[in-house]
Every structure is written in structure tokens, then in C-alpha cells.
Amino acid sequence: MTLAADMPMDGLKTRAEALFRRKRMVAIALPLVLLAYLVYALFAFNVPALLQGASLENGATLIRDSYSYKTHVTRDNRSGEVTFAIEGERKGEYAPGTHPDWVTVAGDDTITDLGGGHLVHYRAEGVSYEIPGYGTVSAQPGNGGVNATFPDGDLPEWINASKNRVTITTDAGRVTITRNRTEVFRYSLGWELFFFTLDSPYHGMGPGELLSHALSGEAGAIWHDFWNNAMWRHGDVAWALVETVLMAFLGTFGAAIVALPLAFLAARNFAPLMAVRFTFRRIFDFLRGTDALIWTIVLSRAFGPGPMTGALAILLTDTGSFGKMFSEALENVDGKQIEGVQSTGAKPLLRYRFGVIPQVTPVLLSQVLYFFESNTRSATIIGAITGGGIGLMLTQAMITQKDWEEVTYFIILVILLVFVMDWFSGWLRRKLIGGER
Structure with missing residues (x-):
């Protein structure tokens, strides 16, 4: 005779109900314990302060930098000298007398076209940035500070201005003005100079032209310039x-x-x-x-x-x-x-x-x-x-x-x-x- 036959039906029902109650309590308790731990970790690791101190703008800039490169147009505000360099490095600096095709040099006026009507002028008397839909920001950097002038109204969030520094970040690029230096950053897609640096004779050549030079006996020189690329190493x-x-x-x-x-x-x-x-x-x-x-x-x-x-x-x-x-x-x-x-x-x-x-x-x-x-x-x-x-x-x-x-x-x-x-x-x-x- 089995145990179930010996035990009254009421006893089986009581044991089954007790078993289901325990399982329900466990099923409810485990998520509650997990939730309590997550709440504790939220405050123990000071997550709210971390989120508050996070900069979405910096994060967006880093993400954009991962798949694009910056060309720096730099002006020494003391001497008026203007230089052009990929990522602002000497290894990516344009030779004297040369510059990107989106830069125009007319005497003392250097015009940087960031696209979409965004124009930055370097002149002897100062710097100006023409921003479509907003106006013109001008500055006369000197010993007294940046001396910036803005259009009427409150400054937008994408302009960070103080006495000695002005940073303007738009979809077209970024302009930074200090007393000693003014820099324009123009973003372009891709990894510039990945194959050849500016001083290489093969820079700017397409695949077909490179193949032609390689078949003409220059394969070793092409490989040398690529393998010893000073920017990407x-x-x-x-x-x-x-x-x-x-x-x-x-x-x-x-x-x-x-x-x-x-x-x-x-x-x-x-x-x-x-x-x-x-x-x-x-x-x-x-x-x-x-x-x-x-x-x-x-x-x-x-x-x-x-x-x-x-x-x-x-x-x-x-x-x-x-x-x-x-x-x-x-x-x-x-x-x-x-x-x-x-x-x-x-x-x-x-x-x-x-x-x-x-x-x-x-x-x-x-x-x-x-x-x-x-x-x-x-x-x-x-x-x-x-x-x-x-x-x-x-x-x-x-x-x-x-x-x-x-x-x-x-x-x-x-x-x-x-x-x-x-x-x-x-x-x-x-x-x-x-x-x-």
C-alpha cells in the first residue's frame, strides 16, 4: 500500500499548499532581494553623482573623433602667423605656402570655410566667426583678454565664454579663442594620412595611380612610405x-x-x-x-x-x-x-x-x-x-x-x-x- 493511500486527503492537501507557499515566497523574495541590492549599489557607488557629472558633449566629441579627423587652422595672435596641420601635429603639418582647399589666403585675411555658410576670418585686427542663423562673433585677443563681442541676447549653450577663453562648438566645427592663440577645428570623415603623410609623394593618389607606380618599379618606395608612416606608425x-x-x-x-x-x-x-x-x-x-x-x-x-x-x-x-x-x-x-x-x-x-x-x-x-x-x-x-x-x-x-x-x-x-x-x-x-x- 502506498503512502498516499495511508495519508488522509486533507493531509496531502495541507502539505501541497505549504509547498506551494514556500515556492511562492521564494519566487517573490529573490526579485526583492535583487532589487534591494541594486538600490544599495545605486547609492553605494554614487551613481546619481556620476550621471550628474557626465558630459554628453564630451562623449559626443569622443565618438565623432573615433571615425573622423580634425584639421587645425591655428593663428598665433601675437605674431599673426597661421599654420595648418592634421590633428594639430607637426607630423601632419602642411608645407609652407600650402593649405587645404577650403581655406582662402588673401593677404592678411585668412578665410576658413567650415561649410553651410560658416566662415571664420583671421585678420590683423582680430578674429570673426560668421554663424548662419545667429550672427557674427568677433574678438580682439590681447593682454586684456579675448575681448569678444556677441550678438544681442543670451548666449546659446554651444558657446562657452569667459574673459580669457571663448569656445564655440557648432555642427560645422569648433573655434577656440584665447589671448595667445586662435584655433579652428574642421571635422572630416575618415582617417586622414592613414596610408601616406603629407610629405610623401604618394599622398593623395588613388588606387589605380598607386598600382601604376608600383608596376613601374616603385613598389618598395610605396611600401616604405606606408610602413614608416609617422602619424599611424x-x-x-x-x-x-x-x-x-x-x-x-x-x-x-x-x-x-x-x-x-x-x-x-x-x-x-x-x-x-x-x-x-x-x-x-x-x-x-x-x-x-x-x-x-x-x-x-x-x-x-x-x-x-x-x-x-x-x-x-x-x-x-x-x-x-x-x-x-x-x-x-x-x-x-x-x-x-x-x-x-x-x-x-x-x-x-x-x-x-x-x-x-x-x-x-x-x-x-x-x-x-x-x-x-x-x-x-x-x-x-x-x-x-x-x-x-x-x-x-x-x-x-x-x-x-x-x-x-x-x-x-x-x-x-x-x-x-x-x-x-x-x-x-x-x-x-x-x-x-x-x-x-
Whole structure:
């Protein structure tokens, strides 16, 4: 006779109702606990103050800088000299007597056409900006300040004015006026000078013209000017990517080589002494419990900056991770294969070589390749600390806060590198482990 037959129907009903009540309480309590935590985090991390201090204008400027470039038209208010440069850098400065085609130089009057009727005049007596739908802003920079004059009425939000500085930001561009200097920023789509700088004879040539010059025996010169581009530093970037992969490779496979023999001393079926197993397991816990970034900081203080320091940091952390995973794989090996090798009279070292290693190789190799792929991403961050790889160049570009198209370029390269390493590690796993016929 079953329990349900022995128990009265009222008792079953009571137990079922109690069970459903508990489940309902849990279903209601979990979202409430999550909501309470989110409310706590909202105030604990001072999110309202962060949102209040956020600048949407700066964010929009950074986003626009990521896919466009600025040409600076700069006037020294003391000497009256006007210069033209891509991103305001000397490496992108126009040669004397040359300027963009949207700039007109007529004696002492330099006219910058920002498009849509926006005109900026540099004259001997001062600066003026003609803004369609608003009027003309004029200034006479000097020792007394900017001395700006605006159309009647309240200043719009896109004008920031003080005694010594005036900044006007419109859809056409940006104008900054100080006592010593006036700058016009004109935005254009694309990454200017990505292939060739202004001093290269191949700047401005189309693909067909470049191909014609290459077939005429100038292929080496074309490649030289591209590879040694002073603005984008393609050669340096390529070597930085190689350094990043080398850091990940040396750290990952070095850790695998160190961890494999130590894993035998942490496996229960290969190290019968509990004290030995306990010691090596705690060593693995210590190594993997300390993040690679912490090891990077410690090692950089001890050995100085450099890619090798980053590789050692990855090696230490991964030695702990591999030691734990390898020892667990060794504990799950099939003892019959070991006994079969032992029956041939093989010594312990040969028993491990032919009875153990072939069993765990697919698992170990899969783990090592996965960590190699993951460490390629980690090496970018580690390189920013140790001073090596693409991470250092990315950090330097972000610190300047002016060439965000260069930051975008580096980020795209890192993403492509991760894609390539993901594909390569997957292909190598299938080839070596035998998952692909």
C-alpha cells in the first residue's frame, strides 16, 4: 500500500499548499532581494553623482573623433602667423605656402570655410566667426583678454565664454579663442594620412595611380612610405601586436611546461603522501589566487618594465591554474592502460610517458590552447602596465585624449587579433586532438 493511500486527503492537501507557499515566497523574495541590492549599489557607488557629472558633449566629441579627423587652422595672435596641420601635429603639418582647399589666403585675411555658410576670418585686427542663423562673433585677443563681442541676447549653450577663453562648438566645427592663440577645428570623415603623410609623394593618389607606380618599379618606395608612416606608425603597431602574442605564448606554454610535472605531485593516485599533495595544491592556490595584474605590478617593481615581465606574470598565474586542472585530469586516468604498460616491464617514467600522457594529452592541450586565446586578450591590459605590446600604445593614445581615431584603430586591431587567435586555437585543437576527420 502506498503512502498516499495511508495519508488522509486533507493531509496531502495541507502539505501541497505549504509547498506551494514556500515556492511562492521564494519566487517573490529573490526579485526583492535583487532589487534591494541594486538600490544599495545605486547609492553605494554614487551613481546619481556620476550621471550628474557626465558630459554628453564630451562623449559626443569622443565618438565623432573615433571615425573622423580634425584639421587645425591655428593663428598665433601675437605674431599673426597661421599654420595648418592634421590633428594639430607637426607630423601632419602642411608645407609652407600650402593649405587645404577650403581655406582662402588673401593677404592678411585668412578665410576658413567650415561649410553651410560658416566662415571664420583671421585678420590683423582680430578674429570673426560668421554663424548662419545667429550672427557674427568677433574678438580682439590681447593682454586684456579675448575681448569678444556677441550678438544681442543670451548666449546659446554651444558657446562657452569667459574673459580669457571663448569656445564655440557648432555642427560645422569648433573655434577656440584665447589671448595667445586662435584655433579652428574642421571635422572630416575618415582617417586622414592613414596610408601616406603629407610629405610623401604618394599622398593623395588613388588606387589605380598607386598600382601604376608600383608596376613601374616603385613598389618598395610605396611600401616604405606606408610602413614608416609617422602619424599611424604601422610598423611599430605590427611589432606591438607581435609582442602581445609573444607575451601570451611564452606565459601560457611556459606555465604548461612548469605545471605538468608538478601536477603529478598534487594528484592523489601519483603522490601517496598527503603532505606532498597538500603542499603543492596550496602552491597552486596561491599562484592562481593572485591575479596576473597583481603579479605584473610586483614583477615590474622587481625586474623593470618590458614584455618579458608580462610573460612572467601570465606564467605564474597560469601555473597555478594549470597545476589544479592537470592534477584533476591525472586523477581521472584509466589505470588499466598503466597496468598494460607496466606488464611489459616498463619503468615508472616510461609508464607515465606511454600509459598516462596519451590519456590526458587531449584534455591538457585543449585547456592550454583555450588559455592561450584568453591570455592574448589579457596581454593587452598587462602590456599597458609593463610597457610592452599593443596595450602600451593603446594607453598612450587614450592618455592624450586627442587622437581617438588612433584609439579606435588599436581597438579594432585587438579585436581582429582575438578573432584570429580564436579561429587558430579552434583549428589547432581540431587538428591535434582529432575532432576533425
